[in-house]
Amino acid sequence: MxxxxxxxxxxxxxxxxxxxxxxxxxxxxxxxxxxxxxxxxxxxxxxxxxxxxxxxxxxxxxxxxxxxxxxxxxxxxxxxxxxxxxxxxxxxxxxxxxxxxxxxxxxxxxxxxxxxxxxxxxxxxxxxxxxxxxxxxxxxxxxxxxxxxxxxxxxxxxxxxxxxxxxIGDYKSVGTTLEKLTALYSGPQSRALAARIYRERGWREDAAATAYDAAAAAEGPMERAAALVLLGDLAWDRGEPAEAAGSYDAALKLVPGHPGALAARARALAALDRTDEAFRDYQAAQRGRAVPEYALEEAELYESLGANEEAEAAYERVLASAAQAAAGGVNQELLLGRYEADHGDPQEAVRRLTEEWERGRHSMAAADALGWALLRAGRAKEALPYARRAMKESPRDPLFSYHRGEIERALGRYGAARRNIGQALRVNPHFSPLLAPRARAAMAALGDPPTGGPGRTAGTVIREGRSGTAGSGSMGVRQGAGSG
The missing domain is CATH 1.25.40.10 (Tetratricopeptide repeat domain)
Known part of the structure; x- marks a missing residue:
């Protein structure tokens, strides 16, 4: 055959x-x-x-x-x-x-x-x-x-x-196109694609059911490994790093050296405090490859452990890897914008990410990155519409929830900040080795909600809404979108 x-x-x-x-x-x-x-x-x-x-x-x-x-x-x-x-x-x-x-x-x-x-x-x-x-x-x-x-x-x-x-971030067209695709082809690759889209949109139960179907129907080793990585990602999203690591282990048995599985397992191992193994996997995922996303994750793990010298070397690899990818024609603006917002010059991050947005890149990831960069540059009022847009498209992403909560905290919207930062930690308490501890510190600083029951709390929200900022003129973001 x-x-x-x-x-x-x-x-x-x-x-x-x-x-x-x-x-x-x-x-x-x-x-x-x-x-x-x-x-x-x-x-x-x-x-x-x-x-x-x-x-x-x-x-x-x-x-x-x-x-x-x-x-x-x-x-x-x-x-x-x-x-x-x-x-x-x-x-x-x-x-x-x-x-x-x-x-x-x-x-x-x-x-x-x-x-x-x-x-x-x-x-x-x-x-x-x-x-x-x-x-x-x-x-x-x-x-x-x-x-x-x-x-x-x-x-x-x-x-x-x-x-x-x-x-691009045209999620209405994503939905209609997925319907057309599945009507034409219902094989395991169609199911795997549907599961990835459901995961992105926060429809975790649908994503898990469809991913299991894709895994069961998979045939070749690479196809089955990809399905197992997806199942591991869904376990990670639920805040279950041990289960996630088990799925990545199974994928790597089928396809040793699978770079995506190695980097994903490193994430899970770090959450399980198996940091030596996590660094081993990050290094294996990057061996012979220039993948700035993996280098950034590795650098942030080093930084979270106080290993500043190793972190600095890893951050240098981020920039070198991004330059190597860019030399092949790969657009690295989103990655570099995220890097600059957290580890470099937030004003430069805003410049890069604003240019991407104006070129038509309106994905949930681009909206979240631009909102976060604006906050880091001291422009929280302009940041909020982008954070709202990201969460409208993916309401259960813990990184998006945390970023939005910090923007709201900077604006004095303490009830909304408490809700969104708390959600990030409930969804996945290990979502970032650097940011999850900061999220816990933010929750401690915010303290408990005001006493007095729903009426008092609702009054607080109304007052915050009047003083809130929809960010007029924010480059096409619908005002109030996804305000939750």
């Missing part, structure tokens, strides 16, 4: 992926294909047929097979699209940023052989995947929308649109 699948792929299958989930999808074949021997490339194609993620070795084998094929058939536009999208996936899934220019070159060769306007859907999907890997979500949406006009019933087109809408 693997030989036959590779046979089909060798003449013009496309890896049409959405990189957030690491999915490759098989596309139509051309006549008279060769019959290479089965091996890692065949397994990559088998995974592609199911829309499942492939391992680094499988992607490397598929890339090598396509490059060999194209040396003698340079006008095969579909194979150029396969090659380009595989390079883009390898970059996004394994932080191989040097693969991004190669992806772009291959996709442009595909378009030269068959322009997009003449029906090169495969190259359009590859370009959308490449733009998503670079966190250029507006371009990702434009390419996916072009592909949709050509192939409206291909489920991977809707998958590409979903990833773009999530990056």
């Amino acid at each position: 693997g030989t036959e699948l590779l046979k089909n792929a060798a003449v013009g299958t496309l890896v049409a992926a959405t990189l957030a989930g690491g999915v490759i999808a098989l596309l139509p074949r051309a006549p008279e294909p060769p019959r290479p021997a089965p091996g890692p490339a065949a397994r990559a194609v088998a995974a592609a047929a199911a829309g499942a993620p492939a391992t680094a070795a499988e992607l490397t084998a598929l890339i090598g097979e396509r490059e060999r094929w194209l040396r003698s058939r340079p006008e095969d536009e579909e194979s150029w699209a396969v090659l380009g999208t595989a390079y883009a996936q390898r970059a996004a899934a394994f932080a191989d940023w040097a693969a991004l220019p190669r992806a772009e070159s291959a996709l442009q060769r595909s378009l030269k052989a068959l322009p997009a306007a003449e029906g090169n859907t495969e190259a359009l999907l590859g370009l959308s995947a490449l733009a998503h890997a670079r966190q250029d979500h507006m371009s990702a949406r434009a390419f996916a929308e072009q592909a949709l006009k050509q192939r409206p019933r291909r489920w991977t087109v809707h998958r590409a649109l979903l990833d773009a809408y999530r990056g």
